[in-house]
Amino acid sequence: MTATAGLRRAPEIAVSAHRHIDLLTRIVILMVLALLLVFILLPLFWMLKSSFQTNFEVQAIPPVWLPENPSVEPYDLAGQLIPLWRYIANSLYVSTAAAVIAAALSAMAAYVLARFRFPGATLILALILLTQLIPSVTRIFPVYFLIQDMGLLNTFSGMIFAYVGFSIPFAVLLLRGYFQTSCPPELEEAAMMDGCTYFGAFWRVILPVSLPGIAAVTVFTFLNAWNDFLWASLLLSSGEMKTIQVGIGEFATESGVSNYQNAFMAACVISTLPALILFFFVQRWLVGGLTAGAVKT
Amino acid sequence: MSTIRIDNVRKSFGGFEVVHGVSLDIADGEFVILVGPSGCGKSTLLRMIAGLESISSGNVVVDDLVINRLPPRERDIAMVFQSYALYPHMTVRRNMAFSLKLAGAPKGDIDRQVQAAAEILDLVSLLERKPAQLSGGQRQRVAMGRAIVRNPKLFLFDEPLSNLDAKLRVQMRSEIKELHQRLRTTTVYVTHDQVEAMTMADRIVVMNAGRIEQAGTPMDLYEKPASLFVAAFIGSPSMNLIHGRIEDSAFLSDAGARIPLAANAPVTSDPVVLGVRPESLHVGGVGPAFGECRLRVVEPMGSETLLAATLLSGGDGAHGGGENIMILSRVKERYAADTTVRVGADPGEFHFFDATSGRRLE
Numbered sequence: 001m002t003a004t005a006g007l008r009r010a011p012e013i014a015v016s017a018h019r020h021i022d023l024l025t026r027i028v029i030l031m032v033l034a035l036l037l038v039f040i041l042l043p044l045f046w047m048l049k050s051s052f053q054t055n056f057e058v059q060a061i062p063p064v065w066l067p068e069n070p071s072v073e074p075y076d077l078a079g080q081l082i083p084l085w086r087y088i089a090n091s092l093y094v095s096t097a098a099a100v101i102a103a104a105l106s107a108m109a110a111y112v113l114a115r116f117r118f119p120g121a122t123l124i125l126a127l128i129l130l131t132q133l134i135p136s137v138t139r140i141f142p143v144y145f146l147i148q149d150m151g152l153l154n155t156f157s158g159m160i161f162a163y164v165g166f167s168i169p170f171a172v173l174l175l176r177g178y179f180q181t182s183c184p185p186e187l188e189e190a191a192m193m194d195g196c197t198y199f200g201a202f203w204r205v206i207l208p209v210s211l212p213g214i215a216a217v218t219v220f221t222f223l224n225a226w227n228d229f230l231w232a233s234l235l236l237s238s239g240e241m242k243t244i245q246v247g248i249g250e251f252a253t254e255s256g257v258s259n260y261q262n263a264f265m266a267a268c269v270i271s272t273l274p275a276l277i278l279f280f281f282v283q284r285w286l287v288g289g290l291t292a293g294a295v296k297t
Numbered sequence: 298m299s300t301i302r303i304d305n306v307r308k309s310f311g312g313f314e315v316v317h318g319v320s321l322d323i324a325d326g327e328f329v330i331l332v333g334p335s336g337c338g339k340s341t342l343l344r345m346i347a348g349l350e351s352i353s354s355g356n357v358v359v360d361d362l363v364i365n366r367l368p369p370r371e372r373d374i375a376m377v378f379q380s381y382a383l384y385p386h387m388t389v390r391r392n393m394a395f396s397l398k399l400a401g402a403p404k405g406d407i408d409r410q411v412q413a414a415a416e417i418l419d420l421v422s423l424l425e426r427k428p429a430q431l432s433g434g435q436r437q438r439v440a441m442g443r444a445i446v447r448n449p450k451l452f453l454f455d456e457p458l459s460n461l462d463a464k465l466r467v468q469m470r471s472e473i474k475e476l477h478q479r480l481r482t483t484t485v486y487v488t489h490d491q492v493e494a495m496t497m498a499d500r501i502v503v504m505n506a507g508r509i510e511q512a513g514t515p516m517d518l519y520e521k522p523a524s525l526f527v528a529a530f531i532g533s534p535s536m537n538l539i540h541g542r543i544e545d546s547a548f549l550s551d552a553g554a555r556i557p558l559a560a561n562a563p564v565t566s567d568p569v570v571l572g573v574r575p576e577s578l579h580v581g582g583v584g585p586a587f588g589e590c591r592l593r594v595v596e597p598m599g600s601e602t603l604l605a606a607t608l609l610s611g612g613d614g615a616h617g618g619g620e621n622i623m624i625l626s627r628v629k630e631r632y633a634a635d636t637t638v639r640v641g642a643d644p645g646e647f648h649f650f651d652a653t654s655g656r657r658l659e
Contacts, residue, residue, distance in 0.1 A: 186382035189349050194443070195370040195399035208386045 050265035051075070058261045074262035075270070081260060084267055086240070087247035091226055092274060094156055094243060098163035099222035103214050106168050110175035111202055115185065125176075131169040140234065147235055154238050162231055167221040174220075178213035179206070215282050226275050244271045299360045299450040299483050300325050301346065306355035308341050308507075316341055317507040318355065326481040328474075332494040333504035333530070339487045340455055342504070346485060347376050347453050359450060370399075375444035376453040379460060381436045383428040389415075389439050390424040396447045414446040417476070434465045441473070445480065452477075454486040458493065470497060491531050495519070503527050521648075525655040528572045528648060534603060537578075537622040539571045540652060547611075548647075552619040554588055554611035559644035563658040565651075572648035575625035580604070580632070584641035587611075590622065595632045602626045609637065 050058045052070040078084055113121060143162055144153075152158025183206055191201035207214070232243040248267050301323040308316040316338040323329050331339040344350040346357055348369035356363050364372050375396075384392050390411055397407045415421045418438045428436055437457060444452055454473070458466045474497050477484055488494055494501045495515045502512040503526070511523040515531075522528035528536045541550035543564065548556045548571045556571070563569075578587055590606035604624040624640060626632070649658040 184380055184382065186378045186380050187384065189347075189369075190376070190378060190382035190384075190443075191395075192349070192369045193347060193374065193376045194396035194447075197368075197370065200399070205384055209384070 047265045047268050050262055051269045053262055055260065055262050058265070074266040077260065077263040078267040078270070081263055082247055082267065084244075084247070084270060087242050087244040088270065088274070090156070090241055091243040091245070091271075094159050094163065094232075095222045095225035097156075097160045098167065098225045099218045101160065102164045102167040102171055102221040103218040105164065106171035106175055106217060107207065107210070107214055108202075109168070110172045111179055111206060113172065114176045114179035115188070128169045128172055132173070136166070140230075143231075144234055154236055154241065156236075156241065159232065159235050159243075162235060163221070163225040163228070166231075167217075167224060171217040171221060174217055175210070175213055178210060182213065183209050219278060219282050222278065223275055301451065301483065301485070302356070302358040303342070303346070304356040304358060306342065306345060306357060307353045308338070308345060308350065309353045314353075315507050316345075316353075319504075319507075319509055320355075321502060321509065321512065323483060323485065326483055328477050328484045328486065328497065328499045329502060330486045330488060330494040330498035330500070331502045331504055332488055332491055333510075334489060337504040338507040339489075339504045343376075343453055343455055343485060343487045346451075347374055348372050372451075373447075373449050374451045374453060375447055375449040376455065377437075377440045377444050377457045379456040381428070381440040381460075383436055383439055383443070385428050388425050388427055389420060389431070389442075392428070392439055393420075393424075393442045393446045396443070400447075410446050410448075411442075414442045417445065417479070418442045418472075433461050434469060437461065437469055438472070441476065445476070445482075449482065452482050452484040452486075454484065456488055457486075458488070458490075466493075473497065492533055495531070501531070503530060505530075521657070522572070523657050525570060525572075525650045528650065528657075532574055534575050534623045534625060536572045536574050536648070537620075538650075539573075539608075539620050539622070540568065541571060542566070542568055543649075550608075550611070550620060552608075554608050554620065556587060556611045557585060557644065558647065562644065562647070563649050565658060568652035569658060570650040570652050570655075572650060573622075573642060573646065575603070575623040576627070577642055577646040578622070578624040579641045580624060580626050580628070580630075580638050581641065584643050587640045587642035589637060590624070590640045591637050592632055592634050593621075595634050597631075600627070602630075602632060604632060606638075606640070 049065065049067055051074050052067040052072070053064065053074075054069075054071070057064045057068065113125060143165075147153055147158045147162060150158070150161075152161060187205050187209065188196075188198075188201035191205040192198070196204060227245065228243075229245040229249065232246045233249065236242060236246065244267075248264070248271060301321075303319055303321040303323075305318045305320050306316060307314060307318050315336075319338070319342060321329075331342060333339050341350055345352050348364070348367060352365050356365055358364070359372070359374075384395065387395065393411045393414060394407045397410060402410075411424070412421070415424055418441060420435070420438055420442055423431060423435060423439070428439065431439065437460075440457070457473070458469050461469060470493060473486075486493075486497065498515055500512060501515055501518050503510040503518065505526050510530075511518060511527045513521075518527055518531045522531060522536075525538065529538060539548075539550050539554075541548055541554075543549075543558065543562060543566075546558055546560070546562065548558055548562075548569075550556070550571070573587070588611045589609040591609055592604050592606050594605040596603040596605075602625075604626060606622055606624055608620045608622055632638075650656065651658055
């Protein structure tokens with residue numbers, strides 16, 4: 001006789017009912033997610049497949065979903081119709097400079113706001129938060145005239161200046177949370193006991209430890225600047241200085257989208273590549289950087 | 298190695314004073330432990346010595362030099378933190394070499410000193426690992442290695458063993474004590490664990506509410522606690538404290554138990570507290586009678602047995618009592634709960650405290 005003989009067994013109905021509900025819920029969730037995915041990815045798919053089709057195929061009704069004879073000709077054409085690589089270089093320069101400057105400035109500001117208590121600190125934080133609540137479109141005229149008065153209209157410096165200004169509040173809030181939760185104050189205290197100044201502790205210990213958070217801020221600023229159309233079209237009017245997003249816009253009006261839709265889509269694909277490549281390399285850090293400040297570990 | 302003089306040091310946060318004029322002299326090579334409950338100001342005092350907290354008033358003097366305004370990096374003091382505070386992006390070697398590198402020491406010297414410190418702390422095989430790849434005990438040893446590699450004037454430890462499990466804590470306790478005996482560097486160590494304080498310190502400083510309650514050797518504090526606070530804080534299990542008064546060479550507890558006293562017991566008509574350590578009480582017929590007790594809970598611990606008991610009557614047999622007391626028996630005997638036993642005690646081992654001020658009565 002085994003030790004369990006004669007013992008009552010708990011009913012298993014409850015468990016199987018749970019399993020049944022779980023499966024049903026899972027199917028519904030999957031269907032909803034699949035629909036969402038289609039909704040998000042369809043335009044991207046349309047852009048990609050059109051960039052390898054002839055213009056006739058792109059405009060055909062009913063739609064031709066896959067290129068019959070995939071060709072890179074639209075890419076050549078895009079480069080001939082607009083100075084594509086020049087625009088991309090402009091975008092890279094402006095976005096990289098804005099991202100690096102914004103990350104450097106916001107890291108220092110966030111560190112001070114995270115670590116030091118001084119009169120006005122709460123007010124500064126409240127003002128930074130306030131900037132996030134004001135619609136960006138309301139800043140168009142003040143910022144435009146400010147940049148104009150500074151003589152920076154139609155210069156890369158003016159553009160970088162604007163992007164840095166727009167990015168810093170969010171970056172400061174993000175990094176402040178990161179410093180508070182992911183960099184214990186004992187680290188810089190240990191560094192100071194070991195012989196560092198405040199700045200030395202920040203530079204040699206806090207910055208390297210905070211690289212994921214700083215990477216997140218840098219990528220966000222870069223992507224914001226890279227994807228921006230509004231400010232780039234307002235502040236840079238010279239043909240040579242256009243960024244890729246504005247350049248593509250010009251493409252549509254100057255050459256007529258109806259005639260060169262495949263080349264237009266090819267230009268769009270090229271314009272997404274740098275951001276995509278960047279995101280691919282830093283996505284692990286990016287996700288870590290965004291979530292690290294959220295919970296206390 | 299250095300002497301420290303803490304002279305009437307105060308610390309306020311906003312308008313709230315948390316350290317109220319603490320004065321303390323620490324001799325060259327001494328191992329002093331600041332002990333007290335959370336919020337008593339011990340860590341704040343340590344941080345003021347380190348330079349991580351400003352001093353509101355008073356002076357901290359190291360080797361006749363007032364260091365109040367010196368930044369931490371100029372004090373030549375090393376500190377081991379509760380959370381280890383190892384630099385996570387550096388290997389053990391780079392963690393240990395960091396201070397020497399900042400000081401501009403030649404690479405050969407750095408390598409030699411790191412190797413020597415690693416050998417002392419048995420870290421040689423771990424030098425190329427990052428902190429995340431180490432266990433809690435290993436991290437604590439690296440933190441100590443980072444401190445000793447500089448050969449500083451003074452070591453500060455801020456509850457360094459709190460994050461370790463019980464077994465490792467005992468091991469690290471011996472290692473720290475051994476390290477001090479080897480290096481003889483003046484050390485100030487903060488803990489809230491009185492066992493750590495008793496086992497490691499040359500001198501214990503008991504702090505309470507921002508003030509020093511008593512400073513002395515572990516045995517001084519154990520045998521002659523200056524106040525009720527120290528009496529209750531030092532010793533494990535803690536001292537039994539019974540409120541009452543002294544009358545006709547006997548202690549009369551508030552609940553009515555009458556316990557005979559020695560001839561040299563203090564004479565006062567004010568309310569007093571009688572303190573008797575659990576290990577000063579003996580179950581059975583040994584020594585003068587303390588009273589009759591009913592054993593409520595028996596906790597055998599192998600070499601000794603902890604007994605939670607209720608005093609039924611005082612040593613003179615008169616009825617009274619009701620106070621709950623602890624008895625630590627080192628006699629190898631099996632006790633049973635819910636039995637009544639005679640408890641003996643040497644009145645010479647009794648402690649008396651003024652019930653109002655809490656100060657010791659002689």
